[in-house]
Amino acid sequence: MNHFTKLVAAAVLAGATGGAAVAQELFVPNLAYRTGPFAATGIPIMNGQADYFTMLNQRDGGIGGVPVNAEECETGYSTEKGVECYEKLKGEALVTQPWSTGITLQVLPKTNVDEIPIYGPGYGFSPMADGTTFKWAYNTPSGYWDAADMIVQYIEGQEGDLEGKKFAFLHLDHPFGKEPLPVLEQLAEEKGFELVPIPVGLNEMQNQSAQWLQIRRERPDYVIMWGWGAMNAGAITEAVKTKFPMENFIGVWWAGHDADLNLVGEEGAGYKSISWSFPNMDAPVMQDIKEYVVDEGLSQTNPEEMEGVFYGRGVVISAILGEAIRVAQDEYDTAEITPAQLRWGFENLDFSEERIAELGLDGMVPPFQTSCENHTGHSGGWMLEWDGEQFVKASDLLRPNVESYSDLIDSSAAEYAESNAPWPNNEECAATN
Template identity: 80%
Template sequence: MKHFTKLAVAAALGTVIGTAAVAQELYTPNLAYRTGPFAATGIPLMNGQADYMTMLNQRDGGIGGATIDFEECETGYSTEKGVECYEKTKGEAIVTQPWSTGITLQVLPKTNVDEIPILAPGYGFSPMADGTVFQWAFNMPAGYWDGADMIIQHLEAEGSLEGKKIAFLHLDHPFGKEPLPVMEMHAENKGFELLPIPVGLNEMQNQSAQWLQIRRERPDYVVMWGWGAMNAGAITEAVKTKFPMENFVGVWWAGHDADLKLVGEDGKGYKSISWSFPNLDAPLMKEIKEHVIDAGLSQTNEEEMQGVFYGRGLVMSAILAEGIKNAQENFGTADIDATQLRWGLENINLTQERIVELGMEGMVPPFSTSCANHTGHSGGWMLEWDGAKFVKASDLIMPNVDAYADLIQNAAEEYATSNAPWDRNEECSVSN
């Protein structure tokens, strides 16, 4: 099919380097969490990621003639177990996928020594956007500071935020604290009061104290940076306390269909910013069904496949596959190493035309990366729960990165100084 020809580069590579040089397998381990308090959200994401790579192996014989070993190492979302998984898998890996901001922060200092790219799509440490400092870390297509900015843009489009109060309901974890610098910047510049309300790991399913505070403070909006069981608990409490759902907005990890199905129609109006969308009519979905689902090679089910998180998992693996393909074509070998993959991830150019070729129209916004820009800043859509499913409720919102570019640079410099000696990409300038 036309939209998939660019991924099947084996023939071209065979011409350039000879079939004897074609790799047998590329090891791209995933530090998964199908168990623990975040399993309900982890499972559909892991299923989507695995199914995309399985499709490439089944349909195309992998990428460029190399099959993909997408082994999972179970972390239960535990930072300690995540670091153990990283150490266990790093030997042959060409990439590591930490799947937790906490794990990412622990692995990040190791990157300059181990020289293995971190791929953390839509999560991790926001200053990783600066590829001149974090040469081995990527959080494309959008980072948490992008997400915070897009949410504030959306709220401001409904009217001035001057004098308003925004409650920031967040997991008391590195992930939940990540957007605070941009939220605080906007609060100062736009004149609204920011009210941080942390939720401890042991409070996720019982947030009565937090929602008592919300009832008492009566904020104009609640912005949620939640994950796993926290989201379901918050959405249930919001309905119970009759908080207006149209004024309740979450980050992309707080837009899980199963959480909203717990309240159904009562959740109507709840919104979540998102850099992915489950377009069930996309050609990719038919390819997944033919080569993976019908072949009995997936752990997913029909209901899960229709959700935001399964579709996001597909997008994540598609981004990794693009990086692999880029590296293979540039270096003339299917048997790429971690350093070559870093180049491939620094040269993503997911244009609208390429998205259509991949059969993913409407599933991810266009974006590109460079040696200096490891995030891409793709923008996102505001998704809204219509009582039964999430629908697109906005045009593409682009983050105003210039507004917090200094924050990115200063935080990156501070990190490098604190972790000195810290190797940088001296060949890359911020203009690249």
């Protein structure tokens, strides 16, 4: 049922009840990318996101008794189309889910005018962590700078000393791929390793022979990959072909997709990816999705996809958004919240172990909290490793050393505000991150 049809149905229901006030829906549109060069990774995430809200609608009648409408607007991961989708949907939307660092950066300046929260779970502009500067933006539960720190932290735990080591930074030549550079460069200076950036153009994603020739010449100790979509499959295939040691190849959380590793199977064993989510088919939420959505023929997923990292991450993403809605409903004692009230919900998330269990997300997301000042949560993550058939946890929970780059967050946020002046700060909180 699309957005218009739901509104008509609500109007009919209102007529049938004599015009009494009837809760209509919680409109949380998603700027999806089921087509284009990143579709292979977008589809399982979008399926997980959609299925979670369908489950809530089927099982609980929505959130607080109000159905959730998670209508998708297809962008193909195009920044231009993403901005068009944003403008088309913002009139009634509670939230914007841009699904691209490029789209996020375009929409970010609009937030102070439109007053609609941006929800970029695990992506977007890392200084959005600073809630005093970015009142309407959230990259909960963990940001790219957190990921960079945790990857280096993990390698340091394996090596002991990084002095004199060389890291190749294989990244998409796109705002997303360049996001972690400030922290990686800072860590390289602090810990004495050499960082060699190797960009991959959008037209080179499936043919990276030049990049891997450079990697062979550089002979790095590790390759850190900030890849997405077809780039990941291309890089993993090239790494196997050139016999790069897979145990020294580590990707960001968007480079840990089961389907990419299935292409190389056993030869990919040892490849790793940092992740703030973990698939757990035994979690109660997954059983409820199967019962209320999949078994009822209301899903586009399949059994293999459901067991994968990205589908499970989509479930977690919608669960975080759903919890922000619930928290706001409770605070303001209304089921039909406003975008401004949802903003408060995002700032008051408490994903304790107890709450994670209550939501049925056992083992699927680390604990975290947000606040007025902290819009990321910095949940930490696990290092996942491909064992030849699936991703398994290869570490205990890692926590980012946020204090080591908190000055970078503050200075980058201040620089952004100055270059986009006049930029109003959030007077409701004082900077502490």
